[in-house]
Amino acid sequence: MSNNGSRRREITVADVAKAAQVSKAQAARALGNYGAVSEDVRSRVLAAAEELSYRPNELARSMNTGKSNTIGVVVGDIENPHFGLATRGITDTAKKSGYNVILINTDEELTAETEAVQVLLDKRVDGLIVAPASSVETKHLQDVHESGRPLVLLDRKAEGLDVETIAVSMTGISYESTRYLLQAGHRRIAFVSTLKTGSPYRSGMVLDSSQISERLEGMERAFSEIGLTLPEDHVRLNAGDADSIRNITRGLLLMPEPVTAIVASDGLIALSVVEAIQELGLSIPEDVSFLMYDDFSWTRLTSPPLTVVSQPVYEMGVAAAGALIRQIEGRKPAANGPGFSARLIRRGSVAMPRAARV
Amino acid sequence: MSNNGSRRREITVADVAKAAQVSKAQAARALGNYGAVSEDVRSRVLAAAEELSYRPNELARSMNTGKSNTIGVVVGDIENPHFGLATRGITDTAKKSGYNVILINTDEELTAETEAVQVLLDKRVDGLIVAPASSVETKHLQDVHESGRPLVLLDRKAEGLDVETIAVSMTGISYESTRYLLQAGHRRIAFVSTLKTGSPYRSGMVLDSSQISERLEGMERAFSEIGLTLPEDHVRLNAGDADSIRNITRGLLLMPEPVTAIVASDGLIALSVVEAIQELGLSIPEDVSFLMYDDFSWTRLTSPPLTVVSQPVYEMGVAAAGALIRQIEGRKPAANGPGFSARLIRRGSVAMPRAARV
DNA sequence: ACCCCCTGTGAGTCCGGTCTCAATCCTAAC
């Protein structure tokens, strides 16, 4: 109760000034380390501040410097290790430069994202890092950009928005991994993603996610290269919760001409797909080959260990934060580095399909 | 370039007021929805605000309401799925009540934690949720508490700090799972944790983490109940990065009298332990039994699926945020619910030790 | 016709810092 006395008011510069017997202006200067202050005054002020355990009110400071030293991060879902790791890269980098991070989840909902961006702007963050839910609906991001607030996109590009974007180009790696599957003898290859769409996949349809578009483009290229086409029916979007993923997986494996390989678009999907495969009593890779995006540690623990497309997620987080801070501080963007690229890591989950083995 | 004109200043109430031809006070009232405002004025102000796309400056608002609608969350590492999930619970709940979350990682470093708490206080967050790195060094938390800022601890208790704490009691579940291992015939059971200590484990030593203390207490109780003691050498703390965990695991399994079961303190450790076991060419559970804390999805995917202690992590995040917001809003703490408890989920990674099977 | 009270309204203060500006000091150079 020593601190009581009916809700103690926070200590302000004025209090410190009074205690040090100087003007508020002088106290502020000594505390803020700017302007000219005599050694005598400085030490008295600092002593008083110490004594009163004064702490500046960052809100007030932000208000008239116009800098909040805070950046906003808007992602689909931190629970998803992909974003967890990226966020770690962002916060580590931000902290190094003295920035804090406000984190908002959108569940990949456009309205949530729009609102999140608005809230962050209202809080006067110095800049934003957004993993856009849609690469097509980008008006809210356009607004941010036009307002002059620094903005960096993560993971996905936004159509027609000339904003610094940290993402790996997916076309190449998707082409490469599809070719890998085709060469192993697979022809019926499925792709499963959570991406929400109004209708089932049609080749050439406009997709909300540049990542997914690119992956499909890569797959189609690999198919067409050997004179085949990727059956639209093998591309399954709208894979939502664990149950729906399970159903999709069963569907793919129980149809008249079952797929012989499944590509999972992210770690969360992978989990449910593999589980569903196991439930069906099928084994990887004898009965179905499997390939997934993102190289999480647990993929090395299954038997067989899973073949994955590894992305430098942490590093991308670092890069996004770095780029944003550079923008905020008005420095030139770094000489556009080599860009990030993904790698196919061949472990044990891809083999020849049964049929091909005779 | 339409937005140019040398860095456009943000629109303020004053601007809106001028456009609507009313006083700043009236505009503020109409916008803030307080006080008395005639219908005429209200509509003119709202129209002007819309026209200018006015957005209130939350910083300014916070400054004189004393509320920032922001809560600070301080965790060891969001990359760790345990915290990822808890954070999700927190942000979901916070959002529902109109709060935002500032997230800071500490890497379980006390100095980082102290600084994090300070920064958040400086930013005038309305309250804090902290997963304390130490249950013993709690001065900085004590300070927060005494300053009157709402504070809720997550996952770990803090000694002598009378603060609302959301954590599962570990003693019971640890006792239960140890007994399970003992009954299976194991006597040489190892416990591996990242907890940093100055010296190797000695029974009865004071540990920084209440979670770990409790778990060891439970283990020791189970041992003593059948007239045995838990060998201190089987408790391995300071398991840091993947390499060090690998070495520890090798050590435990290659010593003259190797352990027959290993308990991993969290998911990150589990990953490296299992990997090390596989590298040694040993199999679970034939050669070593394995048990871990936290029930992540991937634990069902390994062969055999892993036996785990499942904790309601997401729900605890929800509860922590709920409790904090209740404190912030000055409402009575919820009738202290049943508390959270962990469950032992027996899957396939525990079996009789080789010797006992003869 | 007079008074009271309630609704509307604008001027101005305050939150807690930063920063401008003019006044005061002090010291070295003339």
Add this chain to the structure above:
DNA sequence: GTTAGGATTGAGACCGGACTCACAGGGGGT
């Protein structure tokens, strides 16, 4: 002994809202 010029210093404006206060109208009661 002056004086120019830099170092110090305090008063006060300002950031952008929230909120207090005094005051103007207008309707109802008597």
